[in-house]
Amino acid sequence: MGKFRLITKGLVKENPTFVLLLGMCPTLATTTSALNGMGMGLATMFVLVLSNMAISATAPYIPDKVRIPSYIVIIAAFVTVLQFIMQAYTPAMYETLGLFIPLIVVNCIVLGRAEAFANKNSVVDSACDGLGIGLGFTMSLTILGLVREILGSGSAFGFKFIEGDGILAFVLAPGAFLALAYLIVIFRKITKMN
Amino acid sequence: MEYLIILVSAIFVNNILLAQFLGCCPFLGVSNKLSTAVGMSGAVCFVITLATLVTYLLQYYVLVPLHIEFMQTISFILVIAALVQMVEIILKKISPSLYQALGIFLPLITTNCAVLGIALIVVTKEFTFGEDPHMLNLVESVVYAFASSLGFGLAMILFAGLREQIALNKVPKPFKGIPIALVTASILAMAFMGFSGMVK
Numbered sequence: 001m002g003k004f005r006l007i008t009k010g011l012v013k014e015n016p017t018f019v020l021l022l023g024m025c026p027t028l029a030t031t032t033s034a035l036n037g038m039g040m041g042l043a044t045m046f047v048l049v050l051s052n053m054a055i056s057a058t059a060p061y062i063p064d065k066v067r068i069p070s071y072i073v074i075i076a077a078f079v080t081v082l083q084f085i086m087q088a089y090t091p092a093m094y095e096t097l098g099l100f101i102p103l104i105v106v107n108c109i110v111l112g113r114a115e116a117f118a119n120k121n122s123v124v125d126s127a128c129d130g131l132g133i134g135l136g137f138t139m140s141l142t143i144l145g146l147v148r149e150i151l152g153s154g155s156a157f158g159f160k161f162i163e164g165d166g167i168l169a170f171v172l173a174p175g176a177f178l179a180l181a182y183l184i185v186i187f188r189k190i191t192k193m194n
Numbered sequence: 195m196e197y198l199i200i201l202v203s204a205i206f207v208n209n210i211l212l213a214q215f216l217g218c219c220p221f222l223g224v225s226n227k228l229s230t231a232v233g234m235s236g237a238v239c240f241v242i243t244l245a246t247l248v249t250y251l252l253q254y255y256v257l258v259p260l261h262i263e264f265m266q267t268i269s270f271i272l273v274i275a276a277l278v279q280m281v282e283i284i285l286k287k288i289s290p291s292l293y294q295a296l297g298i299f300l301p302l303i304t305t306n307c308a309v310l311g312i313a314l315i316v317v318t319k320e321f322t323f324g325e326d327p328h329m330l331n332l333v334e335s336v337v338y339a340f341a342s343s344l345g346f347g348l349a350m351i352l353f354a355g356l357r358e359q360i361a362l363n364k365v366p367k368p369f370k371g372i373p374i375a376l377v378t379a380s381i382l383a384m385a386f387m388g389f390s391g392m393v394k
Contacts, residue, residue: 181376
């Protein structure tokens, strides 16, 4: 498979949110606005690319029996690096995303890619795969965040264009489930038409 | 009285699944049948309470005295993974019947974000249960963890019951599977919003 295909497959065909339905916790919890969704997506992408590369480089030396704990330690190490970087350069975003940054460790997308792709492919291919899936995840989270922000607070990427309050429920929990449900339905309709 | 407030707050007002979105993967993944939902809830209840007790001790008796709090994420996930493995081995030996009931769910729990999430919440967040904001002590932490996992079980079992009913009905084609489950979850979350404001 070409490098370009590896990167683009995560956007539509193997979209982690709308098709594979992985990593639901951060998807639902952090998408209260488009920017928050995008921040969470990029943070996950950072960990995904680096852990994919590290795991594909070390996979031949890790005994099969202890591979899952080893992958978790590698992923946790990169998450700790990410925590330091975010605390230093984007403290406001780090505060907003809060608990869900350390919880990238248990995001099924990251461990899933390690097990399904990175441990049997080359370092460069694994990096492309991580980038592709990461981009798909970022795109989905930004779209979901945008929909919830427009309906919930009448703004997009922080720019307010409707006076007054929106439908508050879309910022709170019920709206997260509802918006995601309808986005999956729309995604299924569109991709079937193509 | 304070423990009662913690219980009500964690089960109904700040339900771990429907208000905080922790543990959504098993919530959507294994809620097709009521019996599996009950088994999963039982296993989660057991592991969350035990894991929170162990990670609380780890945080305050190892990480803080040694000034290596930045190792929190790595050490917590390792401890949880080891603990789950250990629980599995012990259960197999001393209570085969319980192992039969919970067994298949235990390996899944290591990567359940509710376990790591609750363990991190009790050592990082300040709570106000009736008095000034304060960090939870050991007993409060364990009660909070237990109450949260009861909340998880409640939401999970309600949701599985609803999904069993939905499976019998006609659903528009694009909504089949997860989307209709998400719509159901949304309505359930709306019902739980009715509790908000009951406890500060």
